[in-house]
Amino acid sequence: MIALVNPVSSGVFLSAAFRERGEECLLVYDGHFAAAAEDGGPGRRVIHRDVHSTARLLRDLRVRHVVPGSEAGVDLAHRLAEHLDLPRNDDATASARCDKARMVKALDDAGIEVPRQALVTAREDLPGALDHVGLPVVAKPPGSSGSDGCRICRTEQEAAEHFRAIHHRSNLLGTVNEAVLVQEYLPGSQYLVATVSLDGQHCLYELSRSCVDERGGTPTRRYTISCHRLGPEEHRVLAYVYACLDALGIRRGAANTDVRLTQAGPRIIEVNARILGPTLDPDPYFKAFGSSQQHLLVESLLAPADFRRRLPVGYTPPNVMGKAFLRSFGSGVLRGIPGLEAVRRLPGFHSVTSLPEVGTTIKDHALTTGSTGIVYFVHEDEPVVRKSLAVLVSMEDAGALFDIAAV
Template sequence: MIALVNPVSSGSALADAFWEEGAECLHIYTDGLSPVAESLAARHATSYRHTSLPETVRHLAAHGVRTVIAASEYGVTLADELSQELGLPHHEHRLRAARRDKHAMAQALAAAGLPHARTVLVHSEQELSAALDGRASFPLVVKPVNSAGSEGCLIVESRERAMELFRAHTGQVNLMGEVNDGYLVQEFLRGTQYIVNTVSTGGRHLLAEVYAERIDHVDGAPVLRHIISRSGFTAAEQELVDYVLRCLDALGIREGAAHTEVMLTDQGPRLVEVNSRVMGPCLAPDAYQAGYGYSHQHLTAESFLRPEEFAKRFELPHGPARTVAKVFLRPHRDGLLLAMDGLRTLRRLPGFHSIARLPIIGEPVRDRYLTTGACGIAFFVHEDTALLQHSLATLHDIEDSGGMFRLADPDTGS
């Protein structure tokens, strides 16, 4: 029996991957989280509502659970706690805080002798003021210590703006359902940001996917426009991959999926964050299967269900035949959604594969700055990377010119 802790967001796709293989799974949900309606696994799996650690441990033990997996960011800490109490193979428990708390994460890298972004943790305006006094120049990155989806992560150009943001967001409940009671002040890393997805078993890390990201800075916030996969690596990219694998070791990652964001700077790679779960927010599997022959969630299921088959993958070179791109569709402004005129052109662009999570006509567009995929996610797959990049550039021109979404002012409807 396998326990999947909070299989929501992209975790519903992980649950479906196990369900497709006929695995017997128990879904654990914490307060405020519910099964994802479109998940086939959620409709058929046995679920349990977590109330306390001792009660959940007793329930899992009684059902013969032998594996506990964090099925989303919401499940990372509880999966660590449950596996420790049950004495099951998992990540290194002494590094639990470092896998969730971004400041502890930077400290773990420092302890391992790995380069990292200069980071200061603050809890008050006085501490923030002192941290800013020690900074020679702007811009700086200010972000909550415990949120996700780029929420609250802003680039500030002045002391006044940093103090303003701190006052506005401190004490607010974030996407993770936690209160923002600590902020990181971090050096601004210049370079290209990458995603490195892995699946680990017994502390050995399999490289699954590597993506370069396009991030635009809009109204002081980093906005992720698309990610595009890399198969062959430059020397600098190979150094980045090797660095990420050392970061996983430094954070005690041993079992299952990890999703790492890392910046390639002039000084070399610098970690943004490691997330010990599958990539989010959307893992519609068919585009990944078309590009790689697998998806992040299916590799994770394979590592637990068919470990001998999974182990053979370590002998194969990383080199997908096709390029995969994932575009986070973005409205050009706020407003009430009247139509999605740009879809007619989008679906005709070379390499187009599919669309997921389109917004609802008649409702206001949401999360315009976040990486939640609330305004839709478009997937592209093609053998010709240059052709795919041209399609992405065309798509972003359509978005930025207002041609993707027809919007009205929410108050007037026009």
């Protein structure tokens, strides 16, 4: 049996990938995600109370792998695997894989070039942190996901206001922001690198460029477009990412890494030691890459010999994929999505998922959670995908996609 910890967002598809291979999953949810247990798909469920009792249950059920089903499951999955002495990533760097401030420090200690940063726990320490890092900065919680609480601050006043807004507040993972991470703003192209590792060998699954806008101080990922082939810049980014994975003790399992390629070279934004989220349907990934990260992870655990045969093949995706998190750029009650028909007619359109229901109140357009839908384009020619994404972005900016009634 496989234990999936907090299998929310793309963890639902991970559970399905295990079931496709005939593998039973135990779905473990902590208290914050107890309500999600009702929507986690088939499988036995357990609500986690404490490590000792949950580990005892996993031992009785002869669980042989404990896998994080989302960002919220990374820490608990490792602690359970450690308690049961099951295969896992490096114990010494476990906390660095769950905390962005510790992550950057661990990479710096390993001799990897990283952005300047400071962890601020009190308002009076903020000016000193800004002097050390230098404006502009990115201020964000040290532990969260989906761009939650992330803001670009160009003045001390903006940084102070944002500090007050998120300090001691609950984040998307259900924990309280006891501190705020202030990090050097990194200009340059942004890359997403998705991998699956086994015994310290990393298999590149996806390498994509991200289009990120700044709207009201919030960095907003508009879309990603996969690299069909790797050029010198991509090889440079990939070598840097592999060094980060090694330094963070990621020897097995899925990871996705955000990197900025600056004039001084690649610089880390964050490494997430789990499958890519939010709720990403595997079908367009199969069309673009020949597999999905969920299925590749399952293969590495259940059929490691098959997985190892992939390693010498390298990165040879058959198609290019563009993925866009639909943005409403407005709050209110959804009355319809009139622009969706035009989007479906765009060249290379593959599918759209996670659309909100009519009548839903849309509260936040900045988070990268897929709450207002995800559109996929897949085509053999990158210019076709890029042009369709440009049309989609122009429709969003013009307010031609969603019909929202202000409240």
